[in-house]
Structures are given as structure tokens and as C-alpha cells.
Amino acid sequence: MSAIGNYFRSIFSGLKTLFQGMAVTGYYFRNARKEIITQQYPDNKDTLRMYDRFRGIVVMPHDENNLHACTGCSACEIACPNGSIEIIAPRVVDPETGKKKKVINQHIYHYSMCTLCNLCILSCPTEAIVMDQTFEHAVYDRSLLTQILNKPGSSLNPNVKE
Amino acid sequence: MYLSIYDFSSFFQSIDNWLTSTFPEPIATIIVWILIGVSAIAFTALLGLSLVYAERKVAAWFQLRIGPNRVGFQGVLQTVADITKLIMKEPLTPGTSDKFLYNLAPFLMMLAPFIVIGALPYAEGLQVMDLNVGVFFVTAVSSIGVLGILISGYSSNNKYSLIGSMRSGAQVVSYELSAGLAIMVIVVMSGSLQFSEIIEAQRDGWWIFKGHLPVWIAFVVFIIAGTAETNRGPFDLAEAESELTAGFHTEYSGIKFAFFFLAEYVNLFIIVVLATTLFLGGWMPLHIGDWEAFNNIADIIPPIFWFLGKVSALIILIMWFKWTFPRLRIDQLLTLEWKYLLPISLVNIVLAAFIILMGWHF
Numbered sequence: 001m002s003a004i005g006n007y008f009r010s011i012f013s014g015l016k017t018l019f020q021g022m023a024v025t026g027y028y029f030r031n032a033r034k035e036i037i038t039q040q041y042p043d044n045k046d047t048l049r050m051y052d053r054f055r056g057i058v059v060m061p062h063d064e065n066n067l068h069a070c071t072g073c074s075a076c077e078i079a080c081p082n083g084s085i086e087i088i089a090p091r092v093v094d095p096e097t098g099k100k101k102k103v104i105n106q107h108i109y110h111y112s113m114c115t116l117c118n119l120c121i122l123s124c125p126t127e128a129i130v131m132d133q134t135f136e137h138a139v140y141d142r143s144l145l146t147q148i149l150n151k152p153g154s155s156l157n158p159n160v161k162e
Numbered sequence: 163m164y165l166s167i168y169d170f171s172s173f174f175q176s177i178d179n180w181l182t183s184t185f186p187e188p189i190a191t192i193i194v195w196i197l198i199g200v201s202a203i204a205f206t207a208l209l210g211l212s213l214v215y216a217e218r219k220v221a222a223w224f225q226l227r228i229g230p231n232r233v234g235f236q237g238v239l240q241t242v243a244d245i246t247k248l249i250m251k252e253p254l255t256p257g258t259s260d261k262f263l264y265n266l267a268p269f270l271m272m273l274a275p276f277i278v279i280g281a282l283p284y285a286e287g288l289q290v291m292d293l294n295v296g297v298f299f300v301t302a303v304s305s306i307g308v309l310g311i312l313i314s315g316y317s318s319n320n321k322y323s324l325i326g327s328m329r330s331g332a333q334v335v336s337y338e339l340s341a342g343l344a345i346m347v348i349v350v351m352s353g354s355l356q357f358s359e360i361i362e363a364q365r366d367g368w369w370i371f372k373g374h375l376p377v378w379i380a381f382v383v384f385i386i387a388g389t390a391e392t393n394r395g396p397f398d399l400a401e402a403e404s405e406l407t408a409g410f411h412t413e414y415s416g417i418k419f420a421f422f423f424l425a426e427y428v429n430l431f432i433i434v435v436l437a438t439t440l441f442l443g444g445w446m447p448l449h450i451g452d453w454e455a456f457n458n459i460a461d462i463i464p465p466i467f468w469f470l471g472k473v474s475a476l477i478i479l480i481m482w483f484k485w486t487f488p489r490l491r492i493d494q495l496l497t498l499e500w501k502y503l504l505p506i507s508l509v510n511i512v513l514a515a516f517i518i519l520m521g522w523h524f
Contacts (some may be wrong), residue, residue: 011502018487025224025486032223040228 050133055116058109059132060149067157068150070128072104075131076120084114087151104150114147126160171287198290202276208425209431211241217427217481224485253416256319263317266492268414268421275428277303280436281359285445296357297349300436301342304391307429308334311393311400311410314422318413326409329492330400334391336499339388344505347373347380347514348440361444366452368433368443374522375513381441383507385480388433390495392426394490395484399492434476438469442476445469 028035039048064067072089086108091100107129119130129149139145181190215230215238222229230237253262278300280290293299308331315327349355351373352363362371369377390397401409411422438444447467449457490498 021486022482028226029220029223030412032226035226036228037226038228081441 004055032115054133054135055118055130055131056134057111057116057132057137058120058129058149060107060129062151062154063157066151066154068104068128068154069126069157069160070104070107070150071126071160072102072107073125073154075123075125076129079119079123081117081119082113082115084110085120092110104156107145107149109149111147128160171285171508174287174320181471182512196505200282202279202290206272206276206279206424206428210427211245213427213431213477214241214244214423216477221483221485222311224482238459246421249417249424251416253418254413256413258319259318259413260319263313264413265418267310267314268418270313271307271425272310274304274306274310275425275432278305278432279428281363282432283439283444284435285469286465288445288466289357292356292358293353297345297355297360297440301338301345302431304429305334305338307425310425311416314414315410318410320413322406322408323410323411326400326406326412330393331412332492333397333400333495335391336496337387337390337397337503340383340499340503340507341391341414343504343511344384344387345436345440346511347376347507350514350518351377357439357444360440361446364443364446364449365447368441368446368448370441371450373514374517376510376517379506379510380514381437383443383503383510385476386498387503389480389483390499392429392433394426394430394480396487396489397495398484399489399495404459430477430480431473434473434480436478438472442472443468457460 009105041048058069065068072087074087074089077085077087086106087104088106088108089102089104092103093099094101116131121131137145167487178190179196181193184190185193212449219237220230221227230240233239233243255264267363267502281293281296281300281303283289283292295370304365311330311334315323315330318324348360348369351369352360354360354363364372367371370381373380400406401411406412411419414422445467445468447460447468449460
């Protein structure tokens, strides 16, 4: 008897779940006009809406005094799985304390090798590098894909704790 | 009474009278054949184009996308552009295929819909041939389509095609049983296999309202089985893109591929027209028993619009299935047919016969 009960129960529970699914897509269908998520990209360059989690390209933000937060600790270089990041940070003597200390000279970023995996951003202790929201990165020469992220003449923000 | 100005038969009768009075008898007959053939081809092409566009647009809305919107107003000419591209492409024949069967299969695919659309009723007097075994003829002829699928899979000399066509063959042959039994319920109710008489029997209310439980069950079974017979999602495992690239039409290109593509949509239309005619009264306006005033208001809308309205509603329902439900596995597909739909339809037809015997339907 329970076998027969299960047979009919399976029919009705199956129909119920099918209707649940159809209710979801039916709601989408009815509200397709106002809830469309497609953006008509080349036409709406001015009003393009990007999402926070989008990973475009690695950049190093600088403030108005041309200060960045990179201490040259090389954590991102070690974290990078395919060697897209090269850090040139020679040790120099700090004039105040007399200790030797790394100072960032060049933060070299090879966009041509980068898979945008986000590991460098996660490993950075001072949040010196972030993912940008831009995505139009095509260039005509491969050498343009190798960038130096710290701007010329920039230096470490003194407020950053090492 | 419905308005006779919407009756197409006098219009076609006048054309026929003019032809027979102008030309000798055999030439007039040939001209009639040519006219019917050309209009059938034009109708099929138009139907395929508009249904492909409708499918892409409806699918986009179900997924909160926009859909084709570049070619023409709101993308209405997109499918015309696609078909033009397909016609201009080279129809490649693989070197190791069975060349005769390979080239025959697309025509077999289109043959069944071409024959069937002549037997279906579209409006009062708008029907090529009103056979006295119309329902039987349609179910019999529409089975030719599966032959095209099987031949295309066999002759392509491709494992994907063969697996896809074998799945499709198993599927169509199984689901034809329950679709046929669902149709039988209406045939028992109306007491006729002729489409015009089935529609006439729904003058005082469509079968889905008059027939109670057996017709409701038959309608659900027929919609499920019809979706499966046309190889549409969620039963599209014959051409499961993720497993079989494209299934039975993997090797086809150009206009031969377009034939498979159009046949799928014309088959969808045929299934929907059958469901409309049998369960929802075909072109018959909504009549409720002997409510004279209501019936007269319903009659003001021409039958062709009633027909198109019902057909589009059902087409959107079947597209809704496709864009909601996940694809079935082959064992789930056969379980659904042999363990659920077939026993249910067998019991259902007995129930229908019992209800008619007791006179419990309206």
C-alpha cells in the first residue's frame, strides 16, 4: 500500500516542484521589461554600471600627494602563481634609525601573464594594490602590457604601518 | 450563431468557381494544387522564421536578457538574416557518410510537417483537406519525422549523431503512445476522428471545460508527450549540446541544417495546433452553454484570432517549459513515459469511457 502511496506522492511532489520552478521564471518573464540585467555595452559607455567584485586589472592607487601604500614587502610577488609581478626594492639605510629597510623602486606588473586570480590583492598586508573596474585593455603592442604600477616620483605613505 | 462573414469557405469557393469557369478542368485542378503547395511552403517558411524569433525573444525574457534587437525594429529581421546566411553557406557532405541517405534525411524531416499542416484546421473553412480520419492521419504522418532523425544519425557516420538519433528514436516512439492515448480521450468524447466535427462538438464549450477530470489529465499528458515528441527541452537530450555537441544534426550545415532547424519549430506548431483543436476548441470562440449574450459577444472576435491567441498561449507555455526545467536523463525520460504517463493515460481512457457511459460530462 505504501508503494502505491509513494507513487502518487511522487507525482504530486514532482508537479509541485515543477510549478515552483515555473513560478520563478514566470516572474522573470512578467517583469522582463524592468529587471533586464543586460547592458547594451558600446551604446551606454557613459552610464555603464560595473560591479564591485569585477576583476579588471591590478592597479596601485595613489593619493593627491603621489603617495602609495606599497612597502615593497614582495608578498604579492610570492603569492602570484604565474610570476606576473616583479618587485625591485633595494635595501637602503634609513637615515633616522640607521636600520636597513626595503624601499619600493619599481612594482612591475605583466598584464600579459596575469589571470586576474586576485591572490596578490588578498596577500597584500597594506592594501596597496586593488583590482580596477575597467576592462578595455586591448593594445597594439605586447610591450604595453608590462606596466610599472608605482608612478614616477611617488613614495610610501608615512601613515602606513609596516 | 457565429458571424458568417468570418467564414473562409465562400471566399475559397469563389476562387475555385472562377478557376473552373476560366480554365478547363485538369488545368484548374493543377492550378489549385500549385496554389496550395506554394501557400503551404510560404506558410511553413514564415512560421519557422517567426517562431525562431519568438523563441529567442521569449527565452531572453525568461532569462532577464534583451534578445535580438539589432536587425530591424526590435530585431524582427534577425531570423531572416540568419536564414539568408544559412542559404549562402556551403552544404557540406562528409566524405565517409552514406551520401544518398545523408541528403535524403533533411527532406524527410520537412516532409512530415508539410503534409500535416494541410490537414489541420486554422479557421472556419481555412483547411486544405478535412479528412474523415483527420486525427489519425495527423498522428500517423507526423511519425515520418522520426525517420528523418534516425536516417540523419545513421548516415552521418558520426558517433554523436548516432547516439543522438538513437535517443531521439527511443523517445519519440515511446511518447507517441501516451500522446495517442490522450488524443483518444477526445476522440471518444467527440465520437469522431474528423477535425471539423471535433470542433463542432465544442460549440457549447471547449472540451477542457466540458470534460472534467479525464480531459484535464489527457491535456497535461498530451502537453508533456507533445513536448517530448518535438525533441524540445526539457526532453532535448537527442541534441544535448553539452554531451553530444548537436546530436543528430552535428554534421549538417547550410540549408540542410536550416531544414532540421525549421522542422523542429513547425513540429512544435503542429503539436500546439493539435492541442488547441482537441482540447481548447480550435478556432471556436469561447462559448458557455446557452448563455446567448455572452456567446454572441465572443463571436464578434474572428475565429482566426481565437485560434492564433490559443496557439500563441500554448507556444509560450511550451517555451516556458524549455527555459525552466533541467534536461532529463535518458533513464528518467523512459521512466516518466513507461511508469507514469502510459499507465495514467490507460486508466484515464477507461475513466473517460465510463464518464461518457454515465453521461456525466456536459
